[in-house]
Amino acid sequence: MAETALYELRGVGVDYRTPAGVVQAVRGVDFDVAGAGMTVLSGPSGSGKSTLLRVLGLIDRATAGTVLMDGRDVGGLTHRGRRALRRERVAMVFQAPPDNLIGHLTVGGNLRAAAQSAGTEPDEGILDWLGIPGTAGWRVGALSGGQQQRLAFGCALARNPAVVLADEPTSQLDAASAGLVLDVLGRLAARGVPVVAASHDPELVERADRVVRLREGEVVG
Numbered sequence: 073m074a075e076t077a078l079y080e081l082r083g084v085g086v087d088y089r090t091p092a093g094v095v096q097a098v099r100g101v102d103f104d105v106a107g108a109g110m111t112v113l114s115g116p117s118g119s120g121k122s123t124l125l126r127v128l129g130l131i132d133r134a135t136a137g138t139v140l141m142d143g144r145d146v147g148g149l150t151h152r153g154r155r156a157l158r159r160e161r162v163a164m165v166f167q168a169p170p171d172n173l174i175g176h177l178t179v180g181g182n183l184r185a186a187a188q189s190a191g192t193e194p195d196e197g198i199l200d201w202l203g204i205p206g207t208a209g210w211r212v213g214a215l216s217g218g219q220q221q222r223l224a225f226g227c228a229l230a231r232n233p234a235v236v237l238a239d240e241p242t243s244q245l246d247a248a249s250a251g252l253v254l255d256v257l258g259r260l261a262a263r264g265v266p267v268v269a270a271s272h273d274p275e276l277v278e279r280a281d282r283v284v285r286l287r288e289g290e291v292v293g
């Protein structure tokens with residue numbers, strides 16, 4: 073029997089209502105996300121990457137078409153049902169490192185808080201795995217932006233999610249820091265946690281197992 077895809081999108085559209093009228097951010101989008109490996113949504117600014125990521129993250133609802141997660145139509149869920157599913161299954165990492173962490177907690181405190189939300193303890197060796205050994209007692213503000221972003225992926229992993237969604241995870245980093253974040257992303261996917269990233273970073277696209285190319289809200293390849 074064929075394995076169920078993690079996500080199946082069919083004819084997905086997302087409209088935003090603005091005072092100036094309706095903006096069709098995404099239209100007629102079909103793609104699947106397998107339950108393994110790294111998928112990158114790529115395309116120029118305004119092509120709909122973040123919008124689709126918010127749909128996958130159960131933050132926004134598609135205004136047309138169907139979105140299945142584990143074979144289940146998430147469009148039929150109530151607001152509360154979507155929130156519960158999001159908490160249980162999805163970890164999101166945003167582009168600005170401080171947005172992903174709790175600033176008044178230490179590095180270890182952030183990992184423990186993330187693990188607690190999944191009812192687990194953080195992995196012993198997680199800081200080594202992230203390449204930031206010995207920082208458990210540090211304030212997160214004492215880490216560089218790239219180190220904070222790696223910690224954000226560590227917190228995502230600690231939540232034991234079904235998928236990690238990352239919106240432009242390297243766009244605020246210099247090339248060296250971005251490379252280290254990409255290494256962590258690759259290792260997450262290799263560890264069996266599927267990753268979907270929205271990005272126009274060619275280095276990230278290079279490492280993808282699957283690239284969904286978008287232009288003006290439509291899939292072009």
Ligand SMILES: Nc1ncnc2c1ncn2[C@@H]1O[C@H](COP(=O)(O)OP(=O)(O)OP(=O)(O)O)[C@@H](O)[C@H]1O
Nearest residue numbers: 088090095096097116117118119120121122123124
């Ligand atoms: N909340 C919103 N209200 C109105 N229009 C929006 C909203 N969010 C996005 N859009 C519009 O939808 C389209 C797709 O935006 P989106 O942010 O998904 O693209 P993107 O590919 O992620 O771009 P970027 O790389 O600049 O983040 C754009 O035309 C954008 O202006």
